[in-house]
Amino acid sequence: MKQPSILYLIVGSFAFLIAGFVVTVWLPGFLKDPQPTEFAVRYNDVQLEGRDIYIREGCWYCHTQQVRSIEVEVGTVRLRGDIGPESVPGDYVYQKPVLWGTNRQGPDLSHVASRPYATKEWHIIHLEDPNNVVPGSVMPSFEHLNDRDMDALSEYLMALK
Amino acid sequence: MRGRTSTIESFHGEWKLMRSDQQEAPSLQAAQPTRPTEEKAAAWFLYSAVFWLAVPGIAGLIMAVFLFAPYVQDWLPMWARPYIQFGRLRPVHVNLALIGWLSMVYASSMIFIVARLTRAPIYAEKLARANVVLWNVVVAGALVSLLLGFNQGREYAELVWPLDLLLIVCFAILAVNIWGTVFRRTEKRLYISVWSFMAASLIFPFIYAIGNVVWDTSGALTGMNDAILNYFYVHNLFNVWFTTGAMGLVFYLLPKLTGNPIWSYRLAVWGFASVWTGQHHLLYGPGPEWLELLSVSFSILAAVPNTAFAYNFFKTMQGSWNKVVTDVPLRFLAMGCLFYVATCFQGVSQSFRGFNAQIHFSNWVIGHSHLAFVASYSFFAFALVYHLLPRLMGRPLFDRRLMEWHFWLIAPSLIAFMVTLWAAGLIQGENWLTGGIPFVETVKAMKPYMFLRLVTGAAMGAGIAVFVYNTLLSLRTKPNPAPVAEQVA
Numbered sequence: 001m002k003q004p005s006i007l008y009l010i011v012g013s014f015a016f017l018i019a020g021f022v023v024t025v026w027l028p029g030f031l032k033d034p035q036p037t038e039f040a041v042r043y044n045d046v047q048l049e050g051r052d053i054y055i056r057e058g059c060w061y062c063h064t065q066q067v068r069s070i071e072v073e074v075g076t077v078r079l080r081g082d083i084g085p086e087s088v089p090g091d092y093v094y095q096k097p098v099l100w101g102t103n104r105q106g107p108d109l110s111h112v113a114s115r116p117y118a119t120k121e122w123h124i125i126h127l128e129d130p131n132n133v134v135p136g137s138v139m140p141s142f143e144h145l146n147d148r149d150m151d152a153l154s155e156y157l158m159a160l161k
Numbered sequence: 162m163r164g165r166t167s168t169i170e171s172f173h174g175e176w177k178l179m180r181s182d183q184q185e186a187p188s189l190q191a192a193q194p195t196r197p198t199e200e201k202a203a204a205w206f207l208y209s210a211v212f213w214l215a216v217p218g219i220a221g222l223i224m225a226v227f228l229f230a231p232y233v234q235d236w237l238p239m240w241a242r243p244y245i246q247f248g249r250l251r252p253v254h255v256n257l258a259l260i261g262w263l264s265m266v267y268a269s270s271m272i273f274i275v276a277r278l279t280r281a282p283i284y285a286e287k288l289a290r291a292n293v294v295l296w297n298v299v300v301a302g303a304l305v306s307l308l309l310g311f312n313q314g315r316e317y318a319e320l321v322w323p324l325d326l327l328l329i330v331c332f333a334i335l336a337v338n339i340w341g342t343v344f345r346r347t348e349k350r351l352y353i354s355v356w357s358f359m360a361a362s363l364i365f366p367f368i369y370a371i372g373n374v375v376w377d378t379s380g381a382l383t384g385m386n387d388a389i390l391n392y393f394y395v396h397n398l399f400n401v402w403f404t405t406g407a408m409g410l411v412f413y414l415l416p417k418l419t420g421n422p423i424w425s426y427r428l429a430v431w432g433f434a435s436v437w438t439g440q441h442h443l444l445y446g447p448g449p450e451w452l453e454l455l456s457v458s459f460s461i462l463a464a465v466p467n468t469a470f471a472y473n474f475f476k477t478m479q480g481s482w483n484k485v486v487t488d489v490p491l492r493f494l495a496m497g498c499l500f501y502v503a504t505c506f507q508g509v510s511q512s513f514r515g516f517n518a519q520i521h522f523s524n525w526v527i528g529h530s531h532l533a534f535v536a537s538y539s540f541f542a543f544a545l546v547y548h549l550l551p552r553l554m555g556r557p558l559f560d561r562r563l564m565e566w567h568f569w570l571i572a573p574s575l576i577a578f579m580v581t582l583w584a585a586g587l588i589q590g591e592n593w594l595t596g597g598i599p600f601v602e603t604v605k606a607m608k609p610y611m612f613l614r615l616v617t618g619a620a621m622g623a624g625i626a627v628f629v630y631n632t633l634l635s636l637r638t639k640p641n642p643a644p645v646a647e648q649v650a
Contacts (some may be wrong), residue, residue, distance in 0.1 A: 002351055005342070006359070013364050020436030021371065024456070025393050028449050029386040036631040055314035058248020068445035070518050074596035081596065087447040089385040097314045097381030098388045101440060104589075107226070107600040131231065136605040138231045144242040 024147035034089035039111075041159050042094050048157025053149050055099070057142065062111045064101035065160070077107045077115065084111030106139055113158045167569040200276070202289030204553040206269030207546060209297050210557065211632045213261030216304060218625040220254040224619040229611040231579065244308045252307045252319045258534060259317070259398070261300040266542040267406045268296070268335050271358045273549055274413050275339050278355050280348040284341025292334040299327045313373075313380040315387070317395045322378045329366050329375070336362035352428045357409030365402045366396065368548050389448055393439040400436065403538055410502070410541055411498060414548060415477055418491040419484065424476035431469040438463065441512040453514075460512035467505035474498045487563040490547040496572060497540030504533045519594065524610070525586025534623075536575055543567070546632060555641055559634035571624030578617035585610035 041050060054060065066087045067075060075083025087110055092098045112118055122133075127150060130139035145153065185398050225246050226233055237245055276283050283289055302324050311321045320328065339362045343355060372394020374380050412429055416422050423429050440448060440456035478495060485492040507529055510518055520526065547564060551557055558564070585607055592603040 006351075009356065009359060010363065013360050017367060017438060020397075021393070024283060024437050024439060024452060025371075025386070025390050028389055028452050032385075032449060055312055055564055056310040057246070058251055058312065061248055061251045061316075061608050062313060064522060066443075066446050068518070068521070070445050071594065071596075074594060076593070077600050079597075079599075089447050089449075091447065092384045092388075094383070096379065096383040096387065097391070098384065099296055099314060099389045100443065100446065102316060102522065103526065104593075105202055105604070134601050136601045138604055138611075140227065140231060140234050140248075142240075144239060153231050 033043040036093045037090035039091040047156045050152035053153045060099040062105035203269045203273045210265035216256035220250045225615040230616045233357040278352045296331045325373045332366040354413040356410035361405040368397045368525030392442040396439040419481035428473045444517045471502040490544040494544035499534035519590040523586035523589040524582045528582030556638045561629040567628045574617040575622035581613040
């Protein structure tokens with residue numbers, strides 16, 4: 001039996017790659033140009049610095065920032081449904097990168113600033129010793145962050161309405 | 162009639178190729194290592210891979226300790242705390258396992274196998290050696306930069322821009338060597354493994370470049386499209402590089418170790434992967450629903466090549482199962498294939514939206530990723546290292562009994578590890594979707610599971626330690642006295 005030419009492999013592979021890219025990456029962006037919602041925040045400099053610390057310390061490995069449609073009214077941090085409203089593309093229009101996350105060792109933080117107990121001071125105390133504020137928490141302490149970083153990080157968290 | 166006989170006849174070229182290469186060494190016991198000096202690049206790749214494997218092992222173990230007993234972190238000196246912390250170790254664990262350990266075993270094996278199946282020396286051995294050096298620089302750079310907190314904030318695409326560029330160069334050089342060797346081949350017919358390596362090495366540098374947004378130093382897009390592109394990349398890293406590569410490796414090593422030809426060459430060609438499935442990582446998320454449904458459809462379609470692989474594997478193994486009792490590399494390979502089939506079907510099941518709703522964000526997914534990257538791909542890699550090492554180095558393994566220790570430490574504990582995580586994930590999903598249960602109560606409920614995760618993880622770590630020790634000490638064994646010249650140049 002004759003083997004096909006290597007040219008088929010080259011052309012086929014690239015056709016396969018380009019088709020996949022066009023349909024699943026380019027097309028979604030082309031079809032939808034989301035308008036900013038009330039949750040889309042243009043971060044100020046301090047909040048952006050805090051966001052960089054959030055990325056640097058890997059907070060997003062354990063905390064998601066996306067509320068799925070099926071968990072609205074159900075998702076619980078302390079009280080039933082306090083996870084907040086469903087996330088939509090318009091929430092993220094000013095974010096680069098987005099921090100949706102894929103794992104929850106801790107609760108979702110999309111709307112963490114809207115929880116009644118969460119103030120900037122609460123966040124600082126919680127970041128310094130999570131287990132003292134929430135007994136049973138497995139979150140590490142971030143007391144090694146300097147004051148400036150701690151301030152920026154808690155400012156950022158307070159921007160997640 | 163389809164079956165072994167007709168397959169041999171219709172694909173006489175491939176079969177002859179596999180046999181001739183195999184006559185002198187159907188298994189490791191009869192290994193006659195040859196030409197220790199010429200193929201330095203493949204040997205260096207192999208040793209680098211084994212060396213880097215220690216890092217994700219240690220990082221994983223530390224994270225398991227933190228998840229069970231977070232207070233251990235308070236025992237660390239203040240200067241060490243920013244670095245030895247879950248959020249820094251997690252990307253180290255993932256990236257070093259993928260680009261340090263697995264990809265370097267792949268690179269080593271691809272160079273070794275392509276040279277044999279094409280009956281041609283590697284296209285540019287010196288370039289390949291330079292590639293090993295560059296690749297090690299990238300991996301070391303990844304380790305240091307990730308520990309220092311340089312992170313682009315995108316899962317599996319964390320590396321900073323300069324490292325992204327260097328890594329693309331590494332993959333491109335590998336592609337040049339594979340394709341260059343193919344064009345200078347003296348064996349006219351290309352075996353299925355060579356096709357796989359050619360396809361994977363050709364496409365993957367582009368996927369990496371696009372997925373890591375190399376035209377922008379921040380390595381990210383803005384808004385929803387960033388997440389879509391991120392998971393396009395994540396799934397194609399898996400599909401295009403690791404799976405396509407693995408098919409080539411398995412279809413080479415399985416006939417080698419069992420002494421049977423591939424049952425059906427035609428069926429082996431059905432090992433296609435789909436690049437349309439990335440969005441199934443984000444089901445019910447903020448992304449477009451039509452894209453989710455498309456990715457689910459293509460994920461279900463992936464059952465076709467999985468079934469083809471499973472059938473081919475079982476038919477090829479027929480009559481050789483007894484060999485796994487004595488042949489540790491074959492045992493790793495066969496077990497890896499079984500786990501691979503399990504991974505694929507579990508992956509299909511996870512893409513169903515109802516089930517995905519339950520397990521998304523939970524520890525189940527961590528179990529699944531270990532099923533893919535440890536239980537299948539790393540098991541292939543263990544088999545490859547044991548198979549290649551004596552051939553590349555021209556010396557026997559340090560201690561063959563340690564291979565048994567390696568296997569029995571890692572295999573049962575890995576299964577227990579994954580079952581623990583799956584059980585834990587189901588409980589998390591159930592609690593979260595029930596609603597009204599404070600989040601921290603679920604965290605507390607995870608305690609016993611995190612304990613089991615730590616214990617089984619420690620046993621896996623011990624297995625890896627034995628493997629690394631055994632392999633590295635093989636550098637000090639006496640070279641085989643009289644290397645037999647190999648027919649393949």
